């Protein structure tokens with residue numbers, strides 16, 4: 001073993017460096033790591049529940065936490081394409097489908113918490129909410145738009161739907177906009193957090209628009 005001029009330990013005979021090992025391990029196990037990371041918010045809720053740590057209003061705590069993670073994972077999913085383009089590294093795409101499916105799954109759990117824990121499946125009250133409270137309508141619209149994307153996220157659907165798959169998956173943009181509106185409308189006083197989410201979404205959608213304009217301009221010029 002020796003230490004080279006960059007301070008990296010290495011084995012002359014094998015030519016193997018710790019950095020190489022980390023890169024290898026990450027490339028091999030990163031998907032599992034991302035998978036486990038996505039499960040952490042749920043595990044945290046279970047742990048808090050078991051330890052009576054969900055606060056004075058556990059239903060609100062659970063519903064809100066699941067909602068926050070639905071939106072956060074949706075925005076992280078939308079960040080993958082810009083990250084791929086900015087870094088020139090296609091490996092980012094390995095996590096996109098999983099992140100999108102986790103966003104949807106958290107959304108389904110969020111809805112379940114609302115229907116079951118909050119409304120006790122009182123369908124009259126739920127329909128009233130849907131009609132009278134615009135933030136519920138926006139949340140429902142967001143989840144309904146995410147549903148076909150989750151259902152067609154498999155390789156077979158990509159093959160069968162061809163170009164229509166890309167068209168269908170553009171629904172993720174209005175879904176994210178409805179998710180942010182849902183959050184903004186439900187907050188009664190301090191809108192700082194929903195505005196931060198809205199700003200992140202604006203950047204993620206803005207770069208896409210900008211790249212699209214650039215592509216059209218080069219097409220016209222060429």
Ligand code: HEM
Pocket residue numbers: 060063064065066067068069070071074107110111114118136138139140141142143175176178179180182183186
């Ligand atoms: C399926 C329909 C949905 C229903 C019925 C619903 C309902 C709710 C309810 C009742 C709350 C708590 C409101 C309060 O405590 O005053 C909430 C919070 C929230 N929901 Fe939803 N939601 C839905 C879908 C979504 C979706 C798809 C997203 C994300 C894309 C989302 C993101 C959020 C966020 C970020 C919060 C606030 C969390 C916080 O206060 O920290 N919801 N939702």
